[in-house]
Amino acid sequence: MTKQHANWSPYDINGGTVVAIAGADYCVIAADTRMSTGYSILTRDYSKIIQLADKSVMASSGFQADVRALQKVLEARHLIYQHQHNKQMSCPAMAQLLSNTLYFKRFFPYYAFNVLGGLDSEGKGCVFTYDAVGSYERVGYSSQGSGSTLITPYLDNQLKSPSPLLLPAKDAVTPLSESEAIDLVKTCFVSATERDIYTGDKLEIVILNASGKRRDYMELRKD
Amino acid sequence: MNVSDSTPAMNNLMGSEADSQRTLYPYVTGTSVVGIKYKDGILLAADMGGSYGSTLRYKTVERLKSVGKHSIIGASGEISDFQEIMRNLDDLILYDNMWDDGNSFGPKEVHNYLTRMMYNRRNKFNPLWNSLVLGGVKNGQKYLGTVSMIGVHYEDNHVATGFGNHLARPLLRDEWHENLTFEEGVKLLEKCMRVLLYRDRSAVNKLQIAKITEEGVTISQPYALKTFWGFSAFQNPTAGAEGSW
Numbered sequence: 001m002t003k004q005h006a007n008w009s010p011y012d013i014n015g016g017t018v019v020a021i022a023g024a025d026y027c028v029i030a031a032d033t034r035m036s037t038g039y040s041i042l043t044r045d046y047s048k049i050i051q052l053a054d055k056s057v058m059a060s061s062g063f064q065a066d067v068r069a070l071q072k073v074l075e076a077r078h079l080i081y082q083h084q085h086n087k088q089m090s091c092p093a094m095a096q097l098l099s100n101t102l103y104f105k106r107f108f109p110y111y112a113f114n115v116l117g118g119l120d121s122e123g124k125g126c127v128f129t130y131d132a133v134g135s136y137e138r139v140g141y142s143s144q145g146s147g148s149t150l151i152t153p154y155l156d157n158q159l160k161s162p163s164p165l166l167l168p169a170k171d172a173v174t175p176l177s178e179s180e181a182i183d184l185v186k187t188c189f190v191s192a193t194e195r196d197i198y199t200g201d202k203l204e205i206v207i208l209n210a211s212g213k214r215r216d217y218m219e220l221r222k223d
Numbered sequence: 224m225n226v227s228d229s230t231p232a233m234n235n236l237m238g239s240e241a242d243s244q245r246t247l248y249p250y251v252t253g254t255s256v257v258g259i260k261y262k263d264g265i266l267l268a269a270d271m272g273g274s275y276g277s278t279l280r281y282k283t284v285e286r287l288k289s290v291g292k293h294s295i296i297g298a299s300g301e302i303s304d305f306q307e308i309m310r311n312l313d314d315l316i317l318y319d320n321m322w323d324d325g326n327s328f329g330p331k332e333v334h335n336y337l338t339r340m341m342y343n344r345r346n347k348f349n350p351l352w353n354s355l356v357l358g359g360v361k362n363g364q365k366y367l368g369t370v371s372m373i374g375v376h377y378e379d380n381h382v383a384t385g386f387g388n389h390l391a392r393p394l395l396r397d398e399w400h401e402n403l404t405f406e407e408g409v410k411l412l413e414k415c416m417r418v419l420l421y422r423d424r425s426a427v428n429k430l431q432i433a434k435i436t437e438e439g440v441t442i443s444q445p446y447a448l449k450t451f452w453g454f455s456a457f458q459n460p461t462a463g464a465e466g467s468w
Contacts, residue, residue, distance in 0.1 A: 004247060006245075006247065006348070007247070007248055008350065008372070008373075009373075010345050010346075012375055014375060035377055037375070040388050040389060040392075041392075043377045045379065063375075064377070065338075065373055068338075068374075069342060
């Protein structure tokens with residue numbers, strides 16, 4: 001008798017795209033609000049963005065149940081950090097925690113594709129980009145999720161990022177103003193929505209800067 | 224949700240001795256549940272069928288239940304797993320009552336509990352084979368959410384499980400609006416359930432509608448929907464191809 005195979009998968013792809021762009025003194029984190037499964041839309045109004053700390057905002061796409069579990073783990077760990085150190089976690093610290101949390105489940109991964117955006121200890125914008133098992137890197141901008149292949153080349157072109165091969169490494173943080181970066185993000189999503197069936201419905205944008213946090217919404221095509 | 228063969232990589236994670244203890248496939252299943260928010264609260268609809276594969280074996284299965292004072296739950300999928308879930312929920316509410324602190328779990332709390340329960344079972348590769356709808360009202364706040372067997376969950380103004388996602392949600396996206404009256408809500412749900420009855424082979428024509436408002440829960444007596452089969456094409460179905468069936 002051959003070994004029984006499960007006829008269910010513990011993973012599902014709930015789609016969606018996330019983007020983050022770091023500026024000199026701000027950070028823009030954006031995600032669409034569509035949640036899908038197969039060729040069906042489950043809901044048009046689901047937020048993929050969560051604020052983990054004062055200066056850290058995470059946006060994740062992939063398998064929604066894993067994304068939510070990951071968010072809860074990080075929220076809980078941040079609360080413990082606050083109790084133990086009487087201060088908020090810095091964005092680079094949260095970045096490391098996220099990486100370690102992901103690798104902890106290296107052999108049954110969180111199917112989550114994350115970007116972490118925020119302000120570093122100097123108030124400069126920072127963006128960290130991850131794969132599903134915790135490999136991460138600080139970058140000037142990043143896109144993950146179903147529309148990332150459509151958005152990343154566009155950002156590469158528009159933000160004229162320096163070659164990652166340069167030595168010494170050149171900072172990819174954009175000199176664009178906050179409103180220019182927001183417009184750029186909106187353009188990214190409008191374009192991705194045209195060609196990626198899993199991206200659309202509504203765009204949620206979170207902006208972190210010295211004055212605090214702001215949230216913006218924009219309608220996207222619903223087809 | 225993907226129902227596909229597991230990969231070789233996945234097999235190494237599951238021991239063979241434990242296989243006899245794990246859920247492999249469902250046996251007695253319920254089909255779609257549909258839920259909507261309306262002016263005074265939440266309405267849920269589900270038929271009373273319990274299928275055993277392709278046999279419509281049981282026709283008096285109550286798939287809508289109340290949970291505490293503020294929530295109602297509708298389940299599709301494996302009926303025995305739903306009974307297990309109800310045991311857990313009844314315990315949850317019991318312990319909540321035993322605090323006797325004037326506070327009671329609302330729909331958000333129950334939905335979160337369900338989500339964690341389903342996700343944890345999925346993590347152990349032994350899922351509760353259900354898709355659940357959880358709705359309720361507490362302190363004037365309406366809540367309607369759903370969770371699947373692998374823990375995928377969300378809330379919305381209208382939700383459905385199984386075939387309901389394909390047949391009912393489009394109708395609801397077109398015709399649902401804020402502040403539906405009770406009569407309008409029931410009519411809308413019946414429209415959805417009728418389409419499901421025509422097109423879902425596991426549907427039976429015996430359904431219940433559950434209503435929850437700030438005042439409390441009402442689950443209707445079972446009743447049947449009127450259907451129409453008098454289309455001329457059904458009268459002589461082989462007219463265009465004599466000899467076929």
